[in-house]
Amino acid sequence: MFKSLLIQAVIHEVQRIANTVPLSVPHCTTKDTELMGYSIPRGTLIIPNLTSVLNEEGQWKFPNEFNPENFLNDQGEFVKPEAFMPFSAGPRMCLGEGLARMELFLIMVTLLRKFKFIWPEDAGEPDYTQVYGVTLTPKPYCMKIQLRATQ
Numbered sequence: 001m002f003k004s005l006l007i008q009a010v011i012h013e014v015q016r017i018a019n020t021v022p023l024s025v026p027h028c029t030t031k032d033t034e035l036m037g038y039s040i041p042r043g044t045l046i047i048p049n050l051t052s053v054l055n056e057e058g059q060w061k062f063p064n065e066f067n068p069e070n071f072l073n074d075q076g077e078f079v080k081p082e083a084f085m086p087f088s089a090g091p092r093m094c095l096g097e098g099l100a101r102m103e104l105f106l107i108m109v110t111l112l113r114k115f116k117f118i119w120p121e122d123a124g125e126p127d128y129t130q131v132y133g134v135t136l137t138p139k140p141y142c143m144k145i146q147l148r149a150t151q
């Protein structure tokens with residue numbers, strides 16, 4: 001039970017830091033809209049900034065570092081802050097969220113059970129700079145992968 005909560009926290013933290021779809025998908029206002037004192041006319045292009053919310057100071061215990069504790073409360077239980085929205089929000093949010101989360105869990109757990117992932121000693125510090133496109137991807141890197149002894 002505890003291990004499965006921890007793996008959920010790790011997967012969510014990977015998604016928060018990976019920030020795969022940084023600007024979501026552009027939307028458009030269908031009527032004149034008032035938001036936090038700003039008037040937004042009908043037909044305005046809206047580009048949601050998911051990067052901002054996934055790193056927002058005050059929303060996360062450790063906004064600027066990789067730390068699965070962002071998803072664990074003081075009792076070590078898994079909690080999902082409202083600011084976790086890599087799949088966006090609202091009526092047009094990602095339709096594939098359930099499938100994507102199930103796949104992330106199954107693939108991650110299967111790989112971790114079968115292999116050890118080792119950062120090579122001579123590889124230096126990891127470079128977290130992302131490659132920008134419609135989606136963000138990591139730069140290519142080398143990793144040592146060892147088959148675990150079968151239990």
Ligand code: HEM
Binds near residue numbers: 086
């Ligand atoms: C980690 C994986 C994924 C991430 C981070 C992701 C993220 C997103 C984001 C940010 C949007 C834009 C939502 C908006 O317009 O506000 C979106 C839309 C969408 N996604 Fe995903 N997605 C993922 C996987 C998938 C998968 C596996 C499927 C389908 C099998 C899928 C199907 C869709 C569809 C159909 C939309 C359009 C929804 C609409 O416009 O009503 N996504 N996704």
